[in-house]
Amino acid sequence: MATRQLAPGRMPWRGLFVSSISTQCGSSSDLFDVSALLRLGGAKAALDYLDSRQGRDGFLDSSTLARLLLDCGRSSALAEGRRVHEYVVRSRFVRDAFLGNHLVHMYLKCQSFDEAERVFQSAACESFDVATWTAVIVARAGLGKWKLVFGQLDEMDRRGIPPDRVMIKTLFTACTKLGALEEGKLIQDRLAGTQLELDIGVLNLTINMYVKCGCLDGAVQTFARMKRRDVVSWTVMIGAYSQDGKFSLSIQLFREMLLEGTAPNSVTFVSILSGCEAPSLLEQGRQIHALVVESSLESHVVVANSLLGMYSRCRSWEDSRSLFDRMSIRNSVSWSTIIMAYEEFTGVTRTTGIFREYSMAWLSCSIHWYWNSTFF
Template structure:
């Protein structure tokens, strides 16, 4: 039999043992340690089991303890003993049974006990309402409030508090206002407990003005009331006001309690106000509240959001008995600070400590899998979620979709989506994003239409995901249609939406539209500037990209690694070595010089600027290399006429176990073409297909045709074109036409030019090349 609880400096016994004692002989030793957990030994009569009132007190004590420790089975045993004495229809004990079952989360049994009471009193209704609200049954709680009044029971402050808390949990503002009117009619508005519940209800229902109004009219305010008002401000985006109230409260000689500290720390976390949070932390230590789990959890959350993971670890490590909420906060702090692997390790430690994850823990753990990405661990978690019964929870389902999408398993993401019993806007946004991220942009747009047909109104997140799909497909027309919907919905002014629009227009080649959106934005962040700089660099406005890079800093925005990469790309396109070197210095000053993406961009920039020695130096100083790193240095050597060195670098890349991709082979074929090495070109072309399983793209064929054409192998080049598996072959025929000009092959040149005329009648290049061939032949 499981023990009900274990508490330091107290002796606890199983509920069944105490129940047996109630029915057994009198206890001769009133100082027995068996009674230390219930009441002072001196208050017990040696014949306590024979005394009805004492027996009632014993049952109440046991029921209370069962509820506190969530010992449902032990509570049922106590209930069985109550039935044995035929006390189960006693209203006093019945109320305590309702409370015990409610505390243990068994509302069916709580309701059954209530329904069996012959004369439920006002306390009975209040306990039932409170139990319903506590277990997330707000509607049932409000129905109890209605039935209670129909039975002729006038609400008292405790009843109003339960009903208002139910409204708060449901965000039922109109119902809350009706109950507020009843409170006023009953004369309880000035009651501090009811007033606190009203402030809390209006805060949870997003009506901060009404919360302020109630708070301002209260004649007396205690700590609970101040806590409700501070929380209301923090929850409604007025964190600065929340902290101001925190200071005002202390100025009125009211001592903050743990809940006050939690509300204030949440406000600091939302503002990123680390200094204020640390000041509050000192006050918490002075008050002796640091060891309390709810306070420790709030501190972990604060330090996690403020990028102080080490502080979060210290606070967490100092808690004697962290609960599932605290573990979840620590797991989330790790993810927020880029330590997703540590987050998953913590999940394992948490379960080893005997604490089972809840839906919030699973959401954070799935986010960690998504960021890594770790599909295998995500699938293990999915199995655990099903076993735990959380799969039907909407936030868990949304996180599963996100995880599978980020891990490249679109089919599993779709399976989760279709099996969800309920969906919200986040569910649709998640599956739309999963499709867009995995190259199924058209499917994402179809889902966007279905979402609206199903009666869901897109929010700003949905629009951002859909714009990403348009970006992936480069569908400018559809992107413009979605832009019109965004304007109609009033979301264009949001930074995240404006940034997505700039990115979409930039990638779809509509530079003017990107610039117009950017110029109209009243607020911008670093990501917005990055999107506009990238749009400039991508669309041939490289000087403007570098001007924006300078403007961004003039406005007080600090460049991040993405900013530097786009700016270096602009320098590479302009072959602007001087500016590129300045940006390199800024990268070192910012501490980003060890980041691989920036190393790759620097190698590319120095290579394009013809500074091979510096490119090789940057490459050599990188902490590790990925395939992009090797491609960048190979391209740098190949483009600067060092084909043999480029081929040597390729062999070193393979020796180090880095798998080449399509761009690697495109660089190698370009190097072979510049060297005129047909043998090597054929070898790498075949190796790409046979050894590495890479399907050649049109660019590879064109590169091979250029190599063969330059070497005079025009028959082989033309034969390769006629067997092309790709549809658009204009560039291939133009490449052959260029080779015909070099080698004076008029007949083949005419043939090539005629093919281009048919495929692209508007193209003037074949006329120029053909006239040059004729001029050479006649000259």
């Protein structure tokens, strides 16, 4: 692991200055030396200096040790972090909760989960703050150690430490990523009667977890219990119905959102357009397009591409071509969509007609991009 180097040409006078101060002021200047080296050369330089003091580490205070641990965590310097841990063990702050929190976070940031667990489980530190409990729980959830996660939540209950919003939101995110539906349900049950039960951010993540885990009923039930909804809440449910092939319910929900006065965003439009995929739905697609224009989002390339895809699935070549010609920004998705649409509607081979026009323009743009990125 590379460490930060001192600025060339500046090291000599800084070294002489630090040495001069150390000689005149004794141990109080040792802290100055460590701080200066930490700032200029990182934890390794500071630790090398400490090692050179031949065991004279009694002058270290908890703030300096914490700064060393923070630097090791930021740079993922596990070897140096272990060296700082040794200084903590030898110091009078071995049972200091402040340093215990920093030790756990350092090991977690260095991806050394076993060592973080040992520090967390040891009796060396009397207590940990909520941020440390959260970090350990999240690490365990990420590794799929759900038994330990729920055991730790039980321990927090016994100690009277309530889980905070960050912890619960991160746990739902982990459940979504790992497809841990049952664990997500258990976490939701734990929120009953708490302030977080009706937290809109937590509920949005809960709905998303149900959707991504394939439990649409759970998402619907959670959405129905919400006393307040934002654009994220509506968008997740609209997208869920669209993906499940229930476009009529998606449209119904979209209308309810508009009636409640919630303005759709680009993700909302992309979500609802994904379910508009049959010629019989063309008129509804055009109505959504009108709302896109009203929302000043037609120039948003992702939304425009979704509209192109919708017109292609609804087999409206005229609408596809008209929209494509108006697009001020086009990417590979735009070109691919219009080319495939043209071939499907006309049956013209790939060597004639509009395909040649678009493919040559696409090739020209690609060459232009390659030339600029390579030579400039």
